[in-house]
Amino acid sequence: MKLLTGNDLKTGFVTWWTGADWSLHIEDAADVGEAGEAILAAEEGARRVNAPYIINGEATADGPRPAHIKDRIRALGPTVRPDLTLKPADPAAGDWVI
Amino acid sequence: MYKYDEYDHAMVDARVAEFSDQVRRRLAGEITEDQFKPLRLMNGLYLQLHAYMLRVAVPYGTLDSRQMRMLAHIARKYDRDYGHFTTRQNIQYNWIKLEDAPAILQDLASVEMHAIQTSGNCIRNISSDQWAGAAADEITDPRPWAELLRQWSSFHPEFSYLPRKFKIAVIAANEDRAAMRLHDIGIQIVEKDGQHGAAFYVGGGMGRTPMIAPLIKDFVPLDDMLSYAEACLRVYNRYGRRDNIYKARIKILIHELGADEYRRQVEEEFVHVKSLGIDPPKAEFDRIAAQFAPPPLDASAPDAIDRSDPDFAVWVDQNVAEHKVSGHAIVNISLKPIGGIPGDASSAQIDLMADLAEKYSHDELRVTHAQNIVLPHVRKGDLYAVWQALDAAGLATPNLDLISDIIACPGLDYCSLANARSIPVAQKIATRFSDLGRQKELGELKLKISGCINACGHHHAGHIGILGVDRKGTENYQLSLGGSGAEDVSLGTITGPGFDEDGVVDAIERVTDKYLATRTEGERFVDTFRRVGMAPFKEAIYG
Ligand code: HEM
Ligand code: SF4
Numbered sequence: 001m002k003l004l005t006g007n008d009l010k011t012g013f014v015t016w017w018t019g020a021d022w023s024l025h026i027e028d029a030a031d032v033g034e035a036g037e038a039i040l041a042a043e044e045g046a047r048r049v050n051a052p053y054i055i056n057g058e059a060t061a062d063g064p065r066p067a068h069i070k071d072r073i074r075a076l077g078p079t080v081r082p083d084l085t086l087k088p089a090d091p092a093a094g095d096w097v098i
Numbered sequence: 099m100y101k102y103d104e105y106d107h108a109m110v111d112a113r114v115a116e117f118s119d120q121v122r123r124r125l126a127g128e129i130t131e132d133q134f135k136p137l138r139l140m141n142g143l144y145l146q147l148h149a150y151m152l153r154v155a156v157p158y159g160t161l162d163s164r165q166m167r168m169l170a171h172i173a174r175k176y177d178r179d180y181g182h183f184t185t186r187q188n189i190q191y192n193w194i195k196l197e198d199a200p201a202i203l204q205d206l207a208s209v210e211m212h213a214i215q216t217s218g219n220c221i222r223n224i225s226s227d228q229w230a231g232a233a234a235d236e237i238t239d240p241r242p243w244a245e246l247l248r249q250w251s252s253f254h255p256e257f258s259y260l261p262r263k264f265k266i267a268v269i270a271a272n273e274d275r276a277a278m279r280l281h282d283i284g285i286q287i288v289e290k291d292g293q294h295g296a297a298f299y300v301g302g303g304m305g306r307t308p309m310i311a312p313l314i315k316d317f318v319p320l321d322d323m324l325s326y327a328e329a330c331l332r333v334y335n336r337y338g339r340r341d342n343i344y345k346a347r348i349k350i351l352i353h354e355l356g357a358d359e360y361r362r363q364v365e366e367e368f369v370h371v372k373s374l375g376i377d378p379p380k381a382e383f384d385r386i387a388a389q390f391a392p393p394p395l396d397a398s399a400p401d402a403i404d405r406s407d408p409d410f411a412v413w414v415d416q417n418v419a420e421h422k423v424s425g426h427a428i429v430n431i432s433l434k435p436i437g438g439i440p441g442d443a444s445s446a447q448i449d450l451m452a453d454l455a456e457k458y459s460h461d462e463l464r465v466t467h468a469q470n471i472v473l474p475h476v477r478k479g480d481l482y483a484v485w486q487a488l489d490a491a492g493l494a495t496p497n498l499d500l501i502s503d504i505i506a507c508p509g510l511d512y513c514s515l516a517n518a519r520s521i522p523v524a525q526k527i528a529t530r531f532s533d534l535g536r537q538k539e540l541g542e543l544k545l546k547i548s549g550c551i552n553a554c555g556h557h558h559a560g561h562i563g564i565l566g567v568d569r570k571g572t573e574n575y576q577l578s579l580g581g582s583g584a585e586d587v588s589l590g591t592i593t594g595p596g597f598d599e600d601g602v603v604d605a606i607e608r609v610t611d612k613y614l615a616t617r618t619e620g621e622r623f624v625d626t627f628r629r630v631g632m633a634p635f636k637e638a639i640y641g
Binding site for chain 2: 074
């Protein structure tokens with residue numbers, strides 16, 4: 001599957017294209033199939049997200065996951081500071097990152 | 099401490115106003131990211147993995163308590179309650195929001211700080227010896243010269259678009275605590291016939307093609323220092339490779355031209371530059387130097403230290419260094435607690451270090467290239483109180499220059515250029531070697547980790563160096579041995595095939611075991627390596 005990601009213009013936070021909008025949560029990411037380039041072009045124009053790009057993803061039981069470790073770390077947060085990740089309260093949150 | 103004059107204030111304030119307007123226009127959608135990116139980078143604002151990252155310059159690593167408190171304030175108010183001190187004696191914040199950037203820069207300006215020239219192809223923050231003004235072995239305080247270079251290089255119109263970034267270090271002692279010869283220009287203030295002058299080493303650097311700077315001129319009279327630096331830069335600016343980013347640093351130019359030909363061209367340029375009169379009149383230099391006058395230290399303060407608390411004594415032996423004035427000492431605060439993140443400090447810790455500086459160190463702090471903090475001027479009689487306060491805040495790890503005093507770049511946990519994570523490797527190594535007795539048995543051992551070939555973590559200069567690489571989408575670590583960033587400067591040699599995260603920790607243990615079995619009396623790890631070479635270590639690692 002193909003996912004779209006970028007960083008929010010105002011906050012810099014990592015965001016994922018949901019099919020209609022952007023979300024902080026990888027779980028909300030939509031498979032954009034072949035439509036990635038067209039969505040990117042439209043979104044570049046809207047200027048809400050910085051430097052969005054297309055990545056490979058995998059469908060898992062817990063939802064979509066980026067194929068590459070770099071984007072998995074982006075999806076959750078720094079592996080060395082679980083307290084600063086998107087799911088600080090979940091001790092298993094990082095299991096799929098590495 | 100240098101205090102801004104009206105020109106410094108006007109320059110920084112104007113830049114804050116200009117950048118605030120640029121941010122406003124970007125947020126309003128009036129300019130694109132492509133247009134905005136070079137503008138934000140000129141103000142130290144990167145986009146990294148999780149957010150914007152702000153790099154704040156700490157000129158030659160010197161801070162007062164007011165500035166240090168402001169760093170804590172920024173971490174607390176705009177970031178996530180911590181900052182990361184870097185090998186270039188700067189601080190980075192990892193969670194900055196674009197909309198907050200103007201306010202942060204305004205806060206910084208209020209304490210005479212900024213983030214200008216912390217990115218881009220310009221002359222970056224000038225680095226120096228963290229013990230400057232206090233070291234027993236220095237011939238003079240190098241910082242007035244570093245400050246002069248800072249003023250010369252700030253907004254230098256000719257050098258704002260160099261072929262590539264440019265880093266300068268200035269030291270004034272034979273012991274090199276600033277990795278001077280791994281800079282684009284390394285200047286050592288030296289003495290000849292009773293006069294001070296500047297030795298110029300040009301063309302060092304790390305990155306993908308590490309090089310040790312050759313000596314270009316052994317003695318430049320200090321009255322000519324700026325002109326000589328200008329000549330060095332001009333030759334580079336004219337002939338540096340703008341066509342190929344991997345060949346754009348001055349080290350490549352000098353390597354290709356040869357040091358002799360580069361020197362010839364610099365000397366020719368110097369004759370011309372000298373006629374322009376850019377070296378400051380003596381009165382102006384004296385004005386700058388006066389701001390670095392030594393603090394009023396009482397040389398009759400007692401020299402004895404009460405070592406009755408054994409934990410305190412261990413810390414004194416490892417982290418406290420000799421001061422040039424008797425009765426005083428240099429306190430090195432380790433930001434490397436076992437299992438912690440090298441170089442990170444919380445807002446509360448930053449505030450505490452500011453308080454201690456104000457109370458016990460004539461209001462001065464330093465950031466070191468090893469990502470530690472220094473209180474340069476502490477009375478020996480105050481050491482115990484300082485230690486108690488540090489210990490209570492988790493800042494008294496007695497591991498300076500030991501194997502757990504690891505330099506590590508942010509790596510893949512934060513950095514968008516990374517191939518592999520650096521911090522978890524540092525944490526595992528420090529944990530494996532957590533026993534202090536074992537660390538002391540190993541003695542001075544400088545371990546440095548970078549998460550990619552850019553070498554921000556100085557791995558080429560590590561007695562033991564680790565480089566993170568991407569092997570088919572998984573993290574892999576290359577080990578190198580025998581580097582040094584000190585006066586015995588050398589570049590490490592790769593041991594062989596790489597390892598996974600746990601494998602590299604095991605390999606290091608085999609290397610240190612081999613060292614213990616092989617060393618002769620008084621030999622540090624790197625000395626043994628130089629004596630016996632790679633073969634026995636390779637054998638120990640790969641069998
Ligand atoms: C996280 C954002 C960072 C980025 C994007 C970044 C980028 C780079 C790049 C591209 C280079 C290679 C330059 C070249 O070879 O021409 C480099 C070198 C370097 N960086 Fe970083 N860096 C970052 C963080 C840091 C940190 C945190 C430190 C300090 C711990 C640091 C210190 C250095 C040093 C010492 C060098 C090598 C010196 C040299 O080649 O002159 N950087 N950096
Ligand atoms: S060495 Fe590479 S991974 Fe580490 S901070 Fe520098 S650019 Fe990032």
